[in-house]
Amino acid sequence: MSDINAIARLMRELEDQLVVCMRCGMCQAVCPVFSRTGREADVARGKLALLDGLMEALFENPEGVHERLNRCLLCGSCAANCPSGVKVLDIFLKARAILTGFMGLSPAKRVVLRGLLSRPEVFDRAMEWAGRFQRIFTKPANEIIGTSCARIASPLLKDRHFHPLAPEAFHQETPEMDTPVGKSGLRVGFFVGCLIDKVFPRVARASLRVMERYDVGVFLPKHQGCCGIPALSSGDRKTFLRLLHHNLNLFEVGSFDVLVTACATCTATIKKIWPVMVQDQSAALQDRVRRLSEKTEDISAFIVSRFNPAPADHQEGASAVTYHDPCHLKKSLGVFREPRRLIQANPEYRLVEMAEADACCGMGGAFNLQYYEISTQIGTLKRDRIVDTGASVAATGCPACMMQLSDMLSRKNDRLSVCHPIEIFSQIKRLS
Amino acid sequence: MLDATLISEFCGFLGKENVLTDPADRFTYAYDAAVLDPVVPEIVLRPTSGKALGQAVRLCNENRIPLTVRGAGTNLSGGTIPKANGAVILTNALNRILEINEADMYAVVQPGVVTATLAAAVEKKGLFYPPDPGSQSVSTLGGNVSENAGGLRGLKYGVTRDYVMGIQFFDVNGQPVKTGSRTVKCATGYNLTGLLVGSEGTLGIFDEIILKLIPLPAHQKALMAVFDDIHQASETVAAVIAERIIPATLEFLDNFTIRAVEDYSRAGLPVEAAALLLIELDGHRVQVEEDADKVASLCRNLGASTVRVAKDPAERDKVWSARRSALSALAKLKPTLILEDATVPRSRIPDMVRAIQEISAAHGLAIGTFGHAGDGNLHPTILTDRRNTEEWTRVEKAIDAIFDRALALGGTLSGEHGTGIAKSRYLEKETSPGTILYSRRIKAALDPNHILNPGKIIG
Numbered sequence: 001m002s003d004i005n006a007i008a009r010l011m012r013e014l015e016d017q018l019v020v021c022m023r024c025g026m027c028q029a030v031c032p033v034f035s036r037t038g039r040e041a042d043v044a045r046g047k048l049a050l051l052d053g054l055m056e057a058l059f060e061n062p063e064g065v066h067e068r069l070n071r072c073l074l075c076g077s078c079a080a081n082c083p084s085g086v087k088v089l090d091i092f093l094k095a096r097a098i099l100t101g102f103m104g105l106s107p108a109k110r111v112v113l114r115g116l117l118s119r120p121e122v123f124d125r126a127m128e129w130a131g132r133f134q135r136i137f138t139k140p141a142n143e144i145i146g147t148s149c150a151r152i153a154s155p156l157l158k159d160r161h162f163h164p165l166a167p168e169a170f171h172q173e174t175p176e177m178d179t180p181v182g183k184s185g186l187r188v189g190f191f192v193g194c195l196i197d198k199v200f201p202r203v204a205r206a207s208l209r210v211m212e213r214y215d216v217g218v219f220l221p222k223h224q225g226c227c228g229i230p231a232l233s234s235g236d237r238k239t240f241l242r243l244l245h246h247n248l249n250l251f252e253v254g255s256f257d258v259l260v261t262a263c264a265t266c267t268a269t270i271k272k273i274w275p276v277m278v279q280d281q282s283a284a285l286q287d288r289v290r291r292l293s294e295k296t297e298d299i300s301a302f303i304v305s306r307f308n309p310a311p312a313d314h315q316e317g318a319s320a321v322t323y324h325d326p327c328h329l330k331k332s333l334g335v336f337r338e339p340r341r342l343i344q345a346n347p348e349y350r351l352v353e354m355a356e357a358d359a360c361c362g363m364g365g366a367f368n369l370q371y372y373e374i375s376t377q378i379g380t381l382k383r384d385r386i387v388d389t390g391a392s393v394a395a396t397g398c399p400a401c402m403m404q405l406s407d408m409l410s411r412k413n414d415r416l417s418v419c420h421p422i423e424i425f426s427q428i429k430r431l432s
Numbered sequence: 433m434l435d436a437t438l439i440s441e442f443c444g445f446l447g448k449e450n451v452l453t454d455p456a457d458r459f460t461y462a463y464d465a466a467v468l469d470p471v472v473p474e475i476v477l478r479p480t481s482g483k484a485l486g487q488a489v490r491l492c493n494e495n496r497i498p499l500t501v502r503g504a505g506t507n508l509s510g511g512t513i514p515k516a517n518g519a520v521i522l523t524n525a526l527n528r529i530l531e532i533n534e535a536d537m538y539a540v541v542q543p544g545v546v547t548a549t550l551a552a553a554v555e556k557k558g559l560f561y562p563p564d565p566g567s568q569s570v571s572t573l574g575g576n577v578s579e580n581a582g583g584l585r586g587l588k589y590g591v592t593r594d595y596v597m598g599i600q601f602f603d604v605n606g607q608p609v610k611t612g613s614r615t616v617k618c619a620t621g622y623n624l625t626g627l628l629v630g631s632e633g634t635l636g637i638f639d640e641i642i643l644k645l646i647p648l649p650a651h652q653k654a655l656m657a658v659f660d661d662i663h664q665a666s667e668t669v670a671a672v673i674a675e676r677i678i679p680a681t682l683e684f685l686d687n688f689t690i691r692a693v694e695d696y697s698r699a700g701l702p703v704e705a706a707a708l709l710l711i712e713l714d715g716h717r718v719q720v721e722e723d724a725d726k727v728a729s730l731c732r733n734l735g736a737s738t739v740r741v742a743k744d745p746a747e748r749d750k751v752w753s754a755r756r757s758a759l760s761a762l763a764k765l766k767p768t769l770i771l772e773d774a775t776v777p778r779s780r781i782p783d784m785v786r787a788i789q790e791i792s793a794a795h796g797l798a799i800g801t802f803g804h805a806g807d808g809n810l811h812p813t814i815l816t817d818r819r820n821t822e823e824w825t826r827v828e829k830a831i832d833a834i835f836d837r838a839l840a841l842g843g844t845l846s847g848e849h850g851t852g853i854a855k856s857r858y859l860e861k862e863t864s865p866g867t868i869l870y871s872r873r874i875k876a877a878l879d880p881n882h883i884l885n886p887g888k889i890i891g
Contacts, residue, residue, distance in 0.1 A: 018818070019767040024465050029548075029569040038478065038524040039457070040505070046460035049470070053459050064456030083760035084769075154787045 004057050005101055007170050009213040011055035018055065020086045021048045021394075022065045027078035027088075032360040032378045033071060033371075041068040044088050051095050066099045067171055073364030073372060073378075074233055075179070075327035085170045089332075090276045093232050100235025113231050118239040120225035120246060127198050140165060142410040158372055158393050161410035163199050164233035170201035174208070177224035178254070182215030186306065189256040190220045191247070191270070193227060193263035195399035203399060205300055206426035213431055214307055219254035227266040232277065233366055241281075244274060248288055253323060259296040262422055264335075264398035265365075268328035270296045298329060299422050300338035300397060309431065310343035318350040321424065322391040324382065324405060325358035326398035339397045342425040354385040361396075363404035376408070383408035386416065395416050434474050438495055442477060445487050448758050450525070452476035461520040464507040465567075466854055467770055467818065470508070473500070473514040478522040482542070484637045485526065489637050490606025492519055498883045501633045503544060508771055509852025511579060511632045511888055518883075521637070523574050529553055530640065537645045538597055538614055543574025543638040550643070559645040562589035565848065566759065574638045580630035582848030584681045584755075587778075587806035588714075591848065593629045595644045598604040601628060601636040604879045614642055627874075633885035634849055635878050640705030647713035649680070651724035654751045655722045658702050662686060662789075663705035664735035666782040669805045671730055672711070673778055682806025683710040683755050686785075689762060689800040689813075690693040696761035699754050709805070710755050712748075758802045759813070766798070766815035770827060775840035775847030778808035787837040788812045795830040797823070807849035835861070851889045859890065 011018075027044040028034055040046035050065045059065060072092060079088040091408050105113065116123045140147040147161040170192055181187045188211065196203045211218050212284050225246045231239035251259060261267045303309065321342055330336040336358065343351050362368070362378025382405065386394050394405050394416050406418045434453070436657040442451045452458060453475055462470035473807045474497070492499045498518035505512050514520050523544035531540040534557055535775040541550060543712055551561045564583035565571055571581065577599070582591040598612025611624035659665040669682060683695070685708040694701045698746050701708070711727055712718045728739045742748040776784045785801065788810070792799040803811035812834055816827050835845055835858055845855045845862050860868050876882075 016767075019817070022465065022467075022763055022769055023463050023505075024763075025567065025570055026506055028504055038522070040460035041451075041457050049460055050456060058459070059455060064454055068456055084763040085760075305811060 004059065004062060007054055007062055007098060007102055007359070008057040011051060011095070014051065014091055014094060015055060017087055017091050018048060018052055018082050021045065022084050023049070024049045024083060026081060026083055030077040030081045032073060032077065032362060033073065033374060036374050038355065042071055042087070044082075047072065047092065048086065048088075051091065051130060062099060062102065066103060069095060072366075073327075073362065075360040075364060075369050077360060078323050078326060080331040084366040087275070093273065093277065096233065096235035097237040098235075099385065101237070105234065105236055109234050109236070113234060113236045113239045117226050117231060120223050120243075123194075123226070124169065124223070127165060127199040128169060128172065131167060131169070131198075134164050142413065145406045145410045147406050147410040154156075159411070160372070161407045163406050165198050166201045168201070170197045170204040171222070171224070171348045173201070174204070174220070177208070177218050177220035179217045181217040184214050184216045184306070184333045186258070187217030187219060187256045188302070189251050189254055189259040190218050191227070191251070191259055191261040191266055192220070192224055193261055193266040193399065195403065196263055197224075200399050200402060200420070203262050203423060204419045206420065206423040207260070209426045210422060214303075216423065217256070219251075219256045221250040221254065224250060224323055228268040229265055229269045229273065230365055232273065237277070240277065244278070244289070248292060251292060252288065257295065258302055259292060260299050260302050261296070262299045262397070262420060264298065264326035264329040264333075265400055267296060267298045268332040272332055289323045298338070298397065300342050301333075301335045303425070304341050307385050309341065309345040309425070311341065312347040313334040314350040315347045318348050319392040319393055320352050320389065321349045321393040321395050321420065322352050322354045322386055323357060324386070324394060324401060326396055327358075327360050329397050330358050335397075339395070339421040342421040343395060346424050346426070346428045352389045352391050354389045356385060359385070361401045361404045361408075363400045365400060366402065375404075379404050379408040383412060383414070387412075387414055391427075392416055393424075395421050395424060397421055434497075438491075439475070441491065441764060442475070442488065442730055445484050446479055450478040450480060450851070451480070457503070461502060461514065463504070464502075464505045464510060464512040466508050466510040466513070466852065467768060468510045468513060468853060471513050471516050473518050473520045476520045476522065477602070478525050480525040482526065483554045485521070485637065486602045486606040486608065487553060488519075488521055489604065491727070493604045493606070493881060493883055494882050496883060498853060498886050500885045501543075501574070501578070501637055503575035504546070504567065504568040505871055506571050507575070507579065507852060508773070508849040509784040509850035509854040511850050511885070515871060515886060523572060527572075532557060532645075533614070534559065536614060539643045539645055541573050541641050541643060543572060543577075543641065544547055545573050547571050547573055547576055551761045554645050555648060558648050560634070560648040561595065561645055563592045563595060573641060573643070575792050577629055577630050577638065577641055579850040580848070582804070582807075582809065584683065584804060586676045586804055586809065586848070587682055588680045596629050596641065597644050599625055599638055600640040601629055601638045603636055604884055606883070608639065608842045609636060609691065612642060619658055630850065631843075632852060634875060634888055634890075635884060637884075644711040649718045651717040652680070652712060652714045652748065653720050654698055654710070654712045654748040655724060655728060655731075655750050656740045656742075656754075657711070657728075657736040658705045658738045658740075659735060660705065660737050661735060662706040663782055666785045666805065668709060668731055668734045668736070669781050670779050670785060671734055673806070675726065675730060677713075679711050679723075679727070679806060680714040681710070681712045681804070684708070684781075684802060684805035684810065685710070685755065685758060686801040688798070689802045692761040692800060693754055693757050696764060697753070697757050699750065699757075701754055708754075709736075710751055712752075726779065757803070758800075762800045762813050762815060768811045768816045768818040770814040770816070770831065771849075772814070772831065772834055773803075773809060773832050773847045773849045774843060774845055775807075775809040776838055776841045776843035777805065780841040780843070781805050781808060781810070783841055784808075784810055784838065784843070787841075788834065789836070791830050791833045794828045795833070797826060797830055799830070802856060804847075807847070853887060856889060856891050
């Protein structure tokens, strides 16, 4: 009981944000998890009511609320559709931190988050080793998408068709970079992000190729860490803050106009979540975070706003490509025209829209690990929409979505490739 | 606590995953969209077939478990707030459109079909299901029929009641009852359909609903009229109707709401305006164009400072986005929002608008008024913070005053939100002691154990 009262006291901090929910229930229209399960505890209104209940100390045991709070993709569809403007993600992340603070991390999460993720150099080395061993345990599943599946039954991998770790992570081939302001008059900091570094280094390569073509200087410090969202979504604020400090220290020493990332989730985290999660920290830290987050931009938004590449008339025989809107780009940051523009600028591609391009793909990071079945049901809907377009390429501005789309398409043996818009853009023969 | 044998009996025919008894799960079915205290039910049941629904009802009755049926839980009068020792029966797994009959223009649906889903499905076939309550993107048709929900199109197209051709429902013993038919005319038996529509789950539990469809109107035209005097706007509403023109929608926004919408959406609304009228006409192209000209000149003659006619679908959309965002914009101003729906005969709209202004001033409360002026159904929206007890007392007094004034003008307590718990104690004021007694006798005869959504409508 003492825990329950202590949690209730901490939850009071969220009271002013919690009362904003008027229980209208409009979030039911857009929640991908609720659409599969029909359970109120899966939709934002239900979760907010549960947090209200915790605040009023109405439960004997917080575990039930904690479990339901974690059954969420953190896609932000509810917040984007909320008539009252409830800051759902801020509330959920803070509440997860409070609850994890009391209940502790699971042993597995403790190892991954505290042991690995919070120490970028150790994490990098561990993943380099894993990259060497993975071929023993996995076999290729779909050569167009480039996925693998488990050779033998594995409780963790289940029947996933996942993108294997790249043979060489991006940081191994390009540990650091520091090039001067070029003819563009611009210099960017480049935040790589874990998934691009370790699974899709080709996206980082394409990004740097584009910077080079526009003659943009790049500051890329070595030993970059994770943006912190996996830790935060597990309620591990300690690891989150450690990563935030680590990255802040790395990037603050460089001078650049914009901090660019090619990962929708990293962009949204640095831009939107970092400032919210340091509200209880010193004014000096808040100020440092604000300065960095204000100049953080998604790569497509950066290219389009600075260089405005013109849409091209597509050539005869151009490959059809369809674009999936990552929640963290469209719903969190309002970026959805720009990635399409990058695709349209390449005459060798023809953009075809899928139905509900901005419906969540069901990935949600840790959600996919914990609730693979629901994640797959949501992902399969997305797969169907993609296949219905007849496109041969599925593009999306987030490496986590890329993983989910790859898994979903590969499971059905679809002959599509999955890529990032910046890859398509980087292949343009002549930049306008 | 419910007996373990009974719980396993429910699990037997519903499936274990469709019987929720965990405290955290139950807690999420304790409320709806009304500003009332939550009540946590004992058990939550989610039947996936009509047969299982009937069995669940029978078992609840046999064990004297009060039951409340819940669709999307968007009720604004507390109709879906359960009893503490009761069951909540969810209809959202009963969400199949069973038939859309184009030749005979009707649809048969299970109660958990979402309103907007049906509307979109019939529109694809060139048909039209007009009732469009504000919550249509999530609300269920079962809920709409139970509450006799309205919407923006009430003026020309009526409300849910006008589209229910027949219902198949379970009585309290789980026996199937059939009322109405798939025919346009049907004169057999008691009009039980009429009794069940708006009965808020107190007389029977819907299994299948037959809904009337009509042809999709060929042409639409939207106008926005700006007024510097709120009374000129409300008098224009009455004048349009008096001219024998029936727009599909005729919506009103007062200055408070206009400012809130503009702050929120920067849509370019005239923030100095005392009131806006948003009008849409639909039907045959020639008549729509002719009526639009008439309405525009009526507005001008009655004092509108400007009248904007939407030239294309994009402009039309702009007109309606202002109205659609009204509730959101107001909701962002204060933590608690009370959306009232007292309704008056439409010719009395000018009096009602004046009454709300007086009540707002007398009680020192922020009240934004918008709504379906064309059908007499305004939504005075009180903005407050329920945690402020002193202000809350004034809010309660203001609600009483709104009801009194609406009734004095020959109106009703609720145009479309239902009686539920919220308005139950005022019902006698609108009707008579005899009406309450008569209703209670019907209820006692049909539900002797008093388990069907007890406490709603007649207390």
